[in-house]
Amino acid sequence: MARLQAPRGTEDLLPERIPALDFVFETCREVFGRYGYREIRTPLFEETSLFVRSLGEVTDVVEKEMFTVARGETNVTFRPEGTAPVVRAYLEHNLDKVRAFQKFFYMGPMFRFERPQAGRSRQFHQVGVEALGSASPLLDAEVILLAHRCFQALGLANYRVHLNTIGDAADRERFRAVLKAYFTPLMAQRCADCQQRLQRNVFRMLDCKVAGCQPSNRAAPHFLDHVSAATRARFDQSVAILAGLDVPHAVDPAIVRGFDYYTHTVFEVRCHDLGARDTVCGGGRYDGLIEDLGGPALGAVGFAIGVTPTLLALEKQGHPAMRPAERGVPILVAPVGAADREAAFLLTERLRAAGLAADTDYEDKSLKAIFKAADKRGVRLVVMLGGDERARGAVKVKDLQSGAEVELPDDAALAAGLRSRLAPAAP
């Protein structure tokens, strides 16, 4: 029989790995809370049409990366991103009528049917925020700032925010025409992919990495030179705020983003210590989406941090929280002989009932082996229970850090005594 294995592009997060993940989740949760964002949890799957309508019919995600399940009348898709579900929930519960402006954050798994690679899998975790109901440029700055604060709090180094504006629909329509007019006579020197892009998504031609396409890209018209004065002003304001707050950033005309719903500010946070897949966070403004999904014409802006690439970057930078760690219990009750096993089990249970984290041996190990295991698991105190002690109604407690050993009466005060011995624990 073939060996059982997790489906392609998925992974098991073993216990040693969980602390690293929680470090990212909890750090971000704390930062989001400080900025007034509240957690929202939406289903892992949605009706397929939600993503088709929001992301756009011709985007890669919709065309070839959706995990879709059809059962009779229903057609659902495992969420490939978090924004559309949040907007859907916001509208479904009429939150726009209760209080139009609301800030949310979410953390959880997303799914895309892609070819796996390091930092890119078919099930991955994202931590994101969505500020719905306002078109204020201050919010564009706040959201970017928030991403920056998260990475700062995580202790990530060598990252930078790349941002750009893609204006509103009118700006883009105007520029699309300008770009097509510019590229059309130059198509002979463009690569095969760009031949598709001319019709499909001209903007992406500017981001082409093929060497032969570089000359015509360098001379290409700049979007910022063709946007309305209002678009230009709001973008400049956001950039100025970030500059004033020392957020490492760069205006990058190549940032275009893959989903149709984006407008105005779009950005990515990139970490230089990663390879070609260096984006650890992506986001932007999506002023048309709420209306597209049947709500009022309200602005919104958000981002998603990719937990996997973030962990990868922190690992490469040797972040201490990335070290595989076992969250062991601090107390291990060791039966000295076979006759002491049940008593040891019951003592362990009393300690747990008293609120202490404790464990005992279940493998009939020798005392020596129990000590070895205790040492490896980072146990602080070993509570020995043997014939001699039991005869005296006592237990022997050894502090593995100091090596000191004391005998304590096995009475109601034992738990408190152990607790006080744990208190001055070193990190």
Place this chain on the structure above:
RNA sequence: GUGGCAUUAGCUCAGUUGGUUAGAGCACCAGACUGUGACUCUGGGGGUCGCCGGUUCAAGUCCGGUAUGCCACCCCA
């Protein structure tokens, strides 16, 4: 979806121009005088060489397919 590289004990890897019982380090287990860890020493268990098929007297070593991972694309967190 495209192109390339990889796949040998739990982990990281050796394995010579295809040739007898496939190795190392770490990890694991057990010992080193009588109820005790971390250091040291000794010993031990553990591998259908990813899987299927082919070439050959003989394949971990060559060829094909397949699975998975990785790298670069597409695109993206």
